[in-house]
Amino acid sequence: MNHADLMALAKIPLFADLPIAKLDELEEKSFVQQQPSEAVLFEQGDSARFLCVILSGRVALVGSSKAPAEDLQEEHTKDEAGCAGHDREAIIEIFGPNEVVTIAAIVLNLPYLMSARVLEAARIALIPADIIRDLLQDDASFARATTVMLAKHWRLLSRQLKDQKLRSGTQRLGTYLLTLTEGRMSGPADIALPLDRRTMASWLGMSVENLSRSLAQLKPIGVTANGRAAHINDIAQVRAFCLEDGLR
Amino acid sequence: MNHADLMALAKIPLFADLPIAKLDELEEKSFVQQQPSEAVLFEQGDSARFLCVILSGRVALVGSSKAPAEDLQEEHTKDEAGCAGHDREAIIEIFGPNEVVTIAAIVLNLPYLMSARVLEAARIALIPADIIRDLLQDDASFARATTVMLAKHWRLLSRQLKDQKLRSGTQRLGTYLLTLTEGRMSGPADIALPLDRRTMASWLGMSVENLSRSLAQLKPIGVTANGRAAHINDIAQVRAFCLEDGLR
DNA sequence: CGGTTGTTTGAGGACGTTCAAGTACTGTGG
DNA sequence: CCACAGTACTTGAACGTCCTCAAACAACCG
Numbered sequence: 266m267n268h269a270d271l272m273a274l275a276k277i278p279l280f281a282d283l284p285i286a287k288l289d290e291l292e293e294k295s296f297v298q299q300q301p302s303e304a305v306l307f308e309q310g311d312s313a314r315f316l317c318v319i320l321s322g323r324v325a326l327v328g329s330s331k332a333p334a335e336d337l338q339e340e341h342t343k344d345e346a347g348c349a350g351h352d353r354e355a356i357i358e359i360f361g362p363n364e365v366v367t368i369a370a371i372v373l374n375l376p377y378l379m380s381a382r383v384l385e386a387a388r389i390a391l392i393p394a395d396i397i398r399d400l401l402q403d404d405a406s407f408a409r410a411t412t413v414m415l416a417k418h419w420r421l422l423s424r425q426l427k428d429q430k431l432r433s434g435t436q437r438l439g440t441y442l443l444t445l446t447e448g449r450m451s452g453p454a455d456i457a458l459p460l461d462r463r464t465m466a467s468w469l470g471m472s473v474e475n476l477s478r479s480l481a482q483l484k485p486i487g488v489t490a491n492g493r494a495a496h497i498n499d500i501a502q503v504r505a506f507c508l509e510d511g512l513r
Numbered sequence: 514m515n516h517a518d519l520m521a522l523a524k525i526p527l528f529a530d531l532p533i534a535k536l537d538e539l540e541e542k543s544f545v546q547q548q549p550s551e552a553v554l555f556e557q558g559d560s561a562r563f564l565c566v567i568l569s570g571r572v573a574l575v576g577s578s579k580a581p582a583e584d585l586q587e588e589h590t591k592d593e594a595g596c597a598g599h600d601r602e603a604i605i606e607i608f609g610p611n612e613v614v615t616i617a618a619i620v621l622n623l624p625y626l627m628s629a630r631v632l633e634a635a636r637i638a639l640i641p642a643d644i645i646r647d648l649l650q651d652d653a654s655f656a657r658a659t660t661v662m663l664a665k666h667w668r669l670l671s672r673q674l675k676d677q678k679l680r681s682g683t684q685r686l687g688t689y690l691l692t693l694t695e696g697r698m699s700g701p702a703d704i705a706l707p708l709d710r711r712t713m714a715s716w717l718g719m720s721v722e723n724l725s726r727s728l729a730q731l732k733p734i735g736v737t738a739n740g741r742a743a744h745i746n747d748i749a750q751v752r753a754f755c756l757e758d759g760l761r
Numbered sequence: 762c763g764g765t766t767g768t769t770t771g772a773g774g775a776c777g778t779t780c781a782a783g784t785a786c787t788g789t790g791g
Numbered sequence: 792c793c794a795c796a797g798t799a800c801t802t803g804a805a806c807g808t809c810c811t812c813a814a815a816c817a818a819c820c821g
Contacts, residue, residue, distance in 0.1 A: 326671075328671075328674070328675035328678065328679060329679075330675070330679040330680065330756050353679050354679075355675065355678035355679050357671055357674050357675060357678070358671075368664070369663075369664035369665075369667040369668055369671075370664075370668075372660055372661060372664040373661065373664050373665065373668070375668075378668060378671055378672060378675070379671065379675070401657060401660065402657070405653035405656060408653060408656035408657045408660055409649060409650070409656045411660045412620055412649065412656055412659045412660050412663060413620060413621065415617075415660060415663035415664055415667060416616070416617035416618075416620040416621050416663055417617075417621065418667055419617040419663060419666055419667050419670065420617055420618075420621070420623075420626060422667065422670040422671060422674060423574075423576075423605055423606075423617075423626055423627065423670060424626060425674060426576070426605050426670060426673060426674055426677065427576035427578070427603065427605060427626070427627070429674065429677045429678065429718075430576065430603035430605070430677065430718045431576060431577075431578040431601050431602075431603050432578065433808075433809095434808080434809070461767075461768095462767070462768065462769095463767080463768095470677075470678045471809070471810090472809070472810055472811080473767090473768080473769095474768090474769080474770085474809090474810075474811080474812095475808090475809055475810070476768095477768065477769050477770080478769085478770085478809090480769095481769090481770095492767095492768090492818095508578050681775095681776075681777095682776080682777070683776095709799075709800095710799070710800060710801095711799080711800095719777070719778090720777070720778055720779080721799090721800080721801095722777090722778075722779080722780095722800095722801080722802085723776090723777055723778070724800095725800065725801050725802080726777090726801085726802085728801095729801085729802090740786090740799090740800085
């Protein structure tokens with residue numbers, strides 16, 4: 266890893282308190298990859314060999330599962346060749362610059378539960394898992410910073426699980442749009458959508474078609490979208506529809 | 514907190530490495546409550562004042578949200594009085610003996626995202642949040658243990674989120690039953706269901722009625738259930754139906 | 762221009778929810 | 792012991808949501 270990248274790394278809270286010696290070790294033993302969109306950093310089931318730190322770009326954690334195989338009594342006309350039924354996929358979480366992926370798998374030294382795919386061309390720093398585990402063992406402030414990061418990640422997921430179990434797709438979409446307004450509580454907003462429809466749909470747990478329809482459903486409460494540009498007439502109205510619990 | 518409870522506490526990995534002095538402080542400043550089923554330990558939105566350690570019994574984290582209010586153009590015959598539409602609830606996670614609830618909220622010093630409700634009469638040790646935060650600051654091995662615990666919790670949630678986004682209710686039910694077979698890969702199993710139908714349904718993210726139907730759907734692949742007793746003829750067959758990814 | 766990709770729309774179907782009834786298993790008081 | 796109520800669970804029917812398949816449309820690029 267070159268020195269400029271190391272400096273970028275050292276600005277991230279997780280590594281901010283490391284002593285020089287440890288930083289030198291990182292510089293020596295880690296490396297940086299430039300990954301294009303759609304690149305796969307690792308696959309679900311791989312053992313966790315590196316900590317991925319996103320220096321720029323965006324990365325999605327993707328869970329996948331075989332398509333329903335119709336095990337029960339139904340008879341289906343099989344596709345021609347031995348096509349085993351393409352996989353279903355769902356984006357579980359999206360991480361951006363200065364965030365860290367796979368920390369849980371490394372802490373526990375267990376295989377990844379999900380795959381990681383690049384959404385926007387990204388620079389990724391790869392730090393060998395051993396080094397991270399040593400740091401956890403030796404450096405109290407690193408362990409503390411890891412705890413804080415994992416706690417944040419836990420809250421992200423539990424929020425999402427609540428959304429998934431309690432809210433409709435349209436409400437999840439509204440909530441997602443609200444997260445892009447940077448926390449204002451009322452008034453109008455212009456939003457630049459950072460994702461294409463396909464990715465947004467997977468992230469929100471719905472089909473692309475349904476995302477389109479959900480957007481249409483939000484029109485009566487003052488939400489319009491064209492390509493990657495969206496506009497909200499009154500944030501308060503959208504908040505009311507989405508049943509915000511104020512715990513964002 | 515009395516000494517016997519402290520000894521129980523000290524057996525939990527999170528506290529196992531604490532020096533005597535710290536344990537004494539815990540003994541002095543913490544207390545234990547016996548809570549009956551249905552008791553609420555804290556509500557979503559409360560600030561995190563205590564770490565809850567479950568000494569016995571079971572506790573559910575419950576997310577809640579107002580019932581859909583039909584904000585859009587629909588006209589609905591309002592219920593008679595100003596009935597504001599009872600809340601919807603979903604169980605997000607269930608914790609049992611020797612597990613710890615709310616650790617993320619305490620680390621971050623933020624309000625709870627969810628409420629906690631007792632499922633089975635429980636003994637709960639309540640440790641003031643300040644003490645935990647001090648421990649995190651002063652005691653490296655405690656910080657490490659917290660990291661490990663949070664990492665495990667993170668994996669629990671991401672597994673659940675995958676299930677929720679990729680699998681049908683019936684498959685989630687099958688997967689849940691499999692978790693109660695203690696990891697065997699094939700052969701028959703007798704299962705004692707630890708939850709009633711209502712709780713199971715909420716936990717699996719479906720209605721009680723649908724849970725019943727899902728159980729009926731599993732009958733053709735050799736699953737039967739009567740009250741709290743369930744039986745699987747061949748675990749391998751259920752695993753195939755549930756599309757296990759081997760990453761349990 | 763045709764081909765490709767991304768988005769929208771419509772029709773039909775699978776899954777899940779709700780409401781409503783029916784069944785089975787409790788415990789209580791006569 | 793039985794009638795009774797209360798709870799838990801199951802079943803059926805109507806409805807809504809969301810998905811899939813198919814087609815139409817737009818934008819972009821060779």
